[in-house]
Amino acid sequence: MRSTNGYDVYKRLKMTKNFEAFGVGLNAPAYSDNKWVSPFNWWPEVRRQMHTADKIRLHDVTLRDGEQTARIAFTPEEKLYIAQELDKLGVASIESGLPATPEDIEVIKTLSSMSLKAKIVPLVRIMESDVKAAIDAKADGMLLEFGINPHIMKYVYKKDPKSLVQEIKEYAKEAKRNGMYVEFMGWDAFRCDDVGFLQDFFTDLADSEDIDRITVADTFGMGHPLATYEFMRRLIQWTKKPTGFHIHNDYGMAAANSLMAVSAGADTVHTSVNGLGERAGNVATEEMALIFQHLLELDAGIQLDKLKMVSDLVAEVSKAKLAKNKPVVGDGLFEVESGIVVHALESLKGTPLEDAILPFQPSTVGHEPFQVVFGRGTGMHSVRKLLKSRNISASDEQVAELQHRIKAAGLIFKNGLPRAMIDNLILEITKN
């Protein structure tokens, strides 16, 4: 299949603007230069429920929560390298570890001295030593954190909520005196069965003008999307402050729930490249970046065409290999083997929809061009196209025989037939 990029498609579609089929047109915003997504996303009934901020921020936690993944560690040099790529990618802030180990303190200090566009905001426990270390490292800000689940507060930390609020406010004041941005994150807030407890805690905290943003974490990723929307709506109502959302993917709902949090009005999502993070990981930076731009038309400031490269970098350094079908960045996303799909794609050649059947073009996220793979799923149309690309004419019987041989070999070579095998099969079929 001919390789393409978003710009080629753009040029072609511009020329054929307003085309339609059976009276049905394709229009922006669902349809544009590099995407074709569901127009249902723009139904007034859907949009009416969205209270999105004008600008969305991605706070990247790859270097903190990502490194918390069991069996993953980054050296200080690796952290500095990744942080610079995250900065070029366009994330608003980088959670550069905890100022609790000499290595992380050094990383925070170095990054803070580099005048990156992204703010350096380490995770900070409610303790003097962490707060002081973040200030001494001249970080841009601090993400003060505590478990805002009454059971965790009582049994793990033996803290009472009232004195905790006072402590947080004092540390926030100290950070502000040093010119820092202050965010508070309450983790495990989604398992609290007493909404009055949450309301009192967050209302009381929000009364501090030293706290710039309040974030809640669905630490175990088990809130229903509609419950997430409702909790975030209430939190915004209680605090009247910019609000953030942090989630893990334990139930596979991290992206959907982040979308709900933003729809309720949160302006920041904590994300991690390749979805690294404790257990099932955090919501993936690459997924949220694409969702915001393509489905909500929200500017998160992300250079989408760098996503694949940053993902490859983090996969390499973390030694955490990605599934081929990982959304947005998986190596196998733009390969097709199934005959019926190849036939559909071939049929669109020369029509306004050529190459536009995909939801988004490979080049949009910096991916290799689309390609047809040969194997068990190969259909007749793929075989004809293959022969045509090599200027080989063959009878219908030869095409059928070649298809049969490719399919049989595909049962053995489960990873797509190697080029040499395809060459051999063509030779065998066409020699007589």
Ligand SMILES: CC(=O)SCCNC(=O)CCNC(=O)[C@H](O)C(C)(C)COP(=O)(O)OP(=O)(O)OC[C@H]1O[C@@H](n2cnc3c(N)ncnc32)[C@H](O)[C@@H]1OP(=O)(O)O
């Ligand atoms: C819920 C989360 O995901 S929190 C983030 C988790 N991230 C990490 O743990 C990063 C990797 N961790 C580490 O390298 C180490 O645990 C360190 C350097 C951070 C701390 O190590 P240690 O000082 O040896 O303490 P250890 O990890 O065993 O225990 C945690 C301590 O932090 C305290 N603590 C934890 N969270 C908070 C908080 N939000 N505010 C105040 N204190 C806290 C605990 O009460 C405990 O204190 P104690 O030593 O007085 O009992």
Ligand SMILES: O=C(O)CCC(=O)C(=O)O
């Ligand atoms: O606040 C913290 O210490 C980290 C919590 C966290 O990453 C989470 O709740 O998922």
